[in-house]
Amino acid sequence: MLNIGISCRITEAINYFELRNSLSVDWIDFFNEINFIPILIPHGILNINNYLSKVRLDGVILSGGNNLNPKLYASNDILSSVYDIRDKNEFDIIKYCIKKDLPIIGICRGMFTINIFFNGGLTHNINNHVNVEHDVNISRFNNYFGDKKKVNSFHNHAIKPKDIAPNLDIFAITDDGYIEGIFNSEKSIYGIQWHPERKPIDIQTAAFFNDLFKKQIK
Numbered sequence: 001m002l003n004i005g006i007s008c009r010i011t012e013a014i015n016y017f018e019l020r021n022s023l024s025v026d027w028i029d030f031f032n033e034i035n036f037i038p039i040l041i042p043h044g045i046l047n048i049n050n051y052l053s054k055v056r057l058d059g060v061i062l063s064g065g066n067n068l069n070p071k072l073y074a075s076n077d078i079l080s081s082v083y084d085i086r087d088k089n090e091f092d093i094i095k096y097c098i099k100k101d102l103p104i105i106g107i108c109r110g111m112f113t114i115n116i117f118f119n120g121g122l123t124h125n126i127n128n129h130v131n132v133e134h135d136v137n138i139s140r141f142n143n144y145f146g147d148k149k150k151v152n153s154f155h156n157h158a159i160k161p162k163d164i165a166p167n168l169d170i171f172a173i174t175d176d177g178y179i180e181g182i183f184n185s186e187k188s189i190y191g192i193q194w195h196p197e198r199k200p201i202d203i204q205t206a207a208f209f210n211d212l213f214k215k216q217i218k
Helices: 025-034 048-055 084-100 109-117 203-213
Strands: 003-007 009-012 019-022 037-041 059-062 104-107 130-138 148-154 169-174 179-184 189-192
Touching (some): 009 084, 025 037, 025 203, 037 048, 059 084, 059 109, 084 189, 109 179, 130 179
Antiparallel strands (some): 009 019, 169 179, 179 189
């Protein structure tokens, strides 16, 4: 079985201030589905490279939740749920994976993180993409997803074509022009906007993950 790292989101305790590293139980169910061992990557470790090397990862998932600091992509907007400790940690995780040739996939915020890491941008406050389902048009990896796929949607920010980082390619886009799948096959880096872990588990995307982390994506 492969060891797949997954970054936590940061949550705050109710009724008193305490920051927590958190992960939805849905993700554990998803890992059970793809038969991989989840290795949680918390935020706040002083030497993240040492931690990642000790747990002997075969790949990494950057999970959803929280907003990135808009200053990272030259925006003056002010957003809630911003934690610089997470932004820095996930940038360091990406650097480590590139150096070690480990596959990475970003989910929702994780896809944004990849795009911002490679000097892309982000469009804020879009409409009709929170707690809905919609179709995405698929231009690559069709053997997993077909030409059109219905996906869930839980985001109010998005990547438009003008926002895409110069060394990332697009494989999924909505009819209203928002990018929902990105990749850099040379570095084995991928991102999707939808949440495959949320019930019902997305079997198509589970198969994609399985081949990705076994380095069998064509």
